[in-house]
Amino acid sequence: MYPMSTKQPDLTREKILQFAFCEIHRKGFQAASITNILQDTGMTKGALYHHFPTKQALGLAVIDEVIKKRLDALIFRPLRESERPVETLLEIIATIDQKVPSEYVMLGCPLNNLMQEMSALDELFQARLSAVFGLWQQAIEDALTRGQKQGVIRPDVDCQPTALFIASAWEGCIGIAKNMRSPEVFASCMKQLHGYVRGLQSEPAVATQEQYKGG
Amino acid sequence: MYPMSTKQPDLTREKILQFAFCEIHRKGFQAASITNILQDTGMTKGALYHHFPTKQALGLAVIDEVIKKRLDALIFRPLRESERPVETLLEIIATIDQKVPSEYVMLGCPLNNLMQEMSALDELFQARLSAVFGLWQQAIEDALTRGQKQGVIRPDVDCQPTALFIASAWEGCIGIAKNMRSPEVFASCMKQLHGYVRGLQSEPAVATQEQYKGG
DNA sequence: TACATTACATACCGAGCGGTATGGATGTGT
DNA sequence: ACACATCCATACCGCTCGGTATGTAATGTA
Numbered sequence: 186m187y188p189m190s191t192k193q194p195d196l197t198r199e200k201i202l203q204f205a206f207c208e209i210h211r212k213g214f215q216a217a218s219i220t221n222i223l224q225d226t227g228m229t230k231g232a233l234y235h236h237f238p239t240k241q242a243l244g245l246a247v248i249d250e251v252i253k254k255r256l257d258a259l260i261f262r263p264l265r266e267s268e269r270p271v272e273t274l275l276e277i278i279a280t281i282d283q284k285v286p287s288e289y290v291m292l293g294c295p296l297n298n299l300m301q302e303m304s305a306l307d308e309l310f311q312a313r314l315s316a317v318f319g320l321w322q323q324a325i326e327d328a329l330t331r332g333q334k335q336g337v338i339r340p341d342v343d344c345q346p347t348a349l350f351i352a353s354a355w356e357g358c359i360g361i362a363k364n365m366r367s368p369e370v371f372a373s374c375m376k377q378l379h380g381y382v383r384g385l386q387s388e389p390a391v392a393t394q395e396q397y398k399g400g
Numbered sequence: 401m402y403p404m405s406t407k408q409p410d411l412t413r414e415k416i417l418q419f420a421f422c423e424i425h426r427k428g429f430q431a432a433s434i435t436n437i438l439q440d441t442g443m444t445k446g447a448l449y450h451h452f453p454t455k456q457a458l459g460l461a462v463i464d465e466v467i468k469k470r471l472d473a474l475i476f477r478p479l480r481e482s483e484r485p486v487e488t489l490l491e492i493i494a495t496i497d498q499k500v501p502s503e504y505v506m507l508g509c510p511l512n513n514l515m516q517e518m519s520a521l522d523e524l525f526q527a528r529l530s531a532v533f534g535l536w537q538q539a540i541e542d543a544l545t546r547g548q549k550q551g552v553i554r555p556d557v558d559c560q561p562t563a564l565f566i567a568s569a570w571e572g573c574i575g576i577a578k579n580m581r582s583p584e585v586f587a588s589c590m591k592q593l594h595g596y597v598r599g600l601q602s603e604p605a606v607a608t609q610e611q612y613k614g615g
Numbered sequence: 616t617a618c619a620t621t622a623c624a625t626a627c628c629g630a631g632c633g634g635t636a637t638g639g640a641t642g643t644g645t
Numbered sequence: 646a647c648a649c650a651t652c653c654a655t656a657c658c659g660c661t662c663g664g665t666a667t668g669t670a671a672t673g674t675a
Contacts, residue, residue: 192622192671213517215431219663230664231623240663291520300579301516302428305506315580349585350573350592357572358565364515365530370564377565381596409652434633445634446653455633 198236200226205243206251210295213302214244214310241309244299248313252295256317259284261324270328271337271386278355278379282371290371293363296321297356322352329385342385354378413451415441420458421466425510428517429459429525456524459514463528467510471532474499476539485543486552486601493570493594497586505586508578511536512571537567544600557600569593 204226208217219240223229237243260277267273282290292298296317303310326348332338358378362371419441423432434455438444452458475492482488497505507513511532518525541563547553573593577586 194622211520213430215428229624235622293516293520297575298516301508301513301575304579304581305426305508311579311581318576318579346588346592350569350589353572353576353589354565354569355572356575357568357570360512360516360571360575361533361568364519364526364533366519366526373561374565374568377561384599444654450652
């Protein structure tokens with residue numbers, strides 16, 4: 186066991202998942218080629234179909250074990266663990282383009298890409314993707330709700346639909362920037378979203394008013 | 401000619417375009433099957449490849465001759481021809497779900513679907529799709545600019561990035577509602593967008609404040 | 616050490632795809 | 646009426662895809 190045996194099923198599975206994520210992110214799920222993924226990893230169909238019964242199962246695993254985890258580390262957890270969730274939300278919106286590989290502007294959000302492609306075609310994809318997006322929406326809603334209790338969000342804000350709108354607009358901004366192939370468009374859009382969230386804050390609390398990165 | 405001759409190339413071409421639009425709208429461009437389209441229309445490959453050299457050319461024609469025209473009739477032209485463009489914009493946002501087939505909530509925006517799928521893969525698609533989206537953004541920007549001249553939009557609003565954000569959020573709302581398979585989510589999201597646009601209006605002008613459909 | 620199970624590699628298959636070559640039917644200009 | 650271009654139908658091709666059947670080496674178990 187300790188001398189690094191040749192067969193390491195967990196690592197093999199993880200490696201396949203990572204390369205599958207990349208291929209799917211670049212080509213979309215349907216256009217993603219099993220053969221290409223295997224070619225990249227240097228493995229064969231025997232390995233892949235030992236760990237995943239079908240291409241669909243591989244796609245679903247990518248959603249749960251790669252995409253969800255990345256979003257959690259990037260957005261959900263910081264919001265959850267923050268003591269000033271509204272400030273954290275604003276900071277994430279303002280700096281998200283720096284915390285993600287620059288090529289992601291061209292490739293778009295992996296979650297949104299799959300949602301647009303697969304939701305209408307496959308119920309299992311739809312369910313998993315909706316679940317992940319639900320986490321996103323919930324993370325924002327919790328941040329707003331906690332902000333209201335802290336008095337930094339106006340009491341008249343209806344947090345649930347507001348969070349839904351923020352998450353939707355967020356995905357929309359990423360999608361359009363991807364289409365435009367323009368980091369500037371992405372920055373501009375996210376700045377507007379930033380302003381929208383700031384507009385939800387209570388009037389007295391203008392401390393974080395001009396925190397947005399200069400430009 | 402007058403007795404409805406058997407060969408009507410224009411109608412044939414248009415028929416192919418319409419069925420291709422439906423197939424692409426439902427399956428996406430790559431998954432759209434030429435064979436399926438022909439099966440639906442009752443035609444053959446001879447007809448299709450006489451009018452369109454490749455599948456790509458068919459897709460590009462669908463963008464310019466179907467999607468663009470529909471968006472123009474539904475959104476761009478009403479905004480352009482309106483004398484109160486801001487009110488018109490608000491009205492479109494508030495009633496868009498009634499002016500479009502109900503199944504479109506499940507299928508999403510044809511433009512956005514193609515943008516998400518094809519922009520990263522094909523430069524010609526990217527160019528055409530960006531052009532159409534640019535019309536959208538420009539239509540909103542013009543509406544806001546004219547609104548500013550009329551005094552109904554606050555002078556401090558920067559119309560260009562604001563229009564970009566509105567269009568992006570708009571597409572985002574459609575995309576998320578499609579993923580959720582929920583007309584209610586769509587209505588909720590668009591209501592928030594409606595509120596955002598209202599927030600751009602000058603304070604004195606509260607006439608259209610509560611125009612949003614009851615619910 | 617003997618054996619069963621896991622973890623892969625290799626070769627192969629049917630199906631559906633976009634695209635083409637060819638031929639015939641229809642309209643058009645002269 | 647004849648030549649010709651347009652319009653469309655049919656049959657076919659090469660390719661790639663996801664998936665499988667089979668074999669084999671490594672690993673866990675007794």
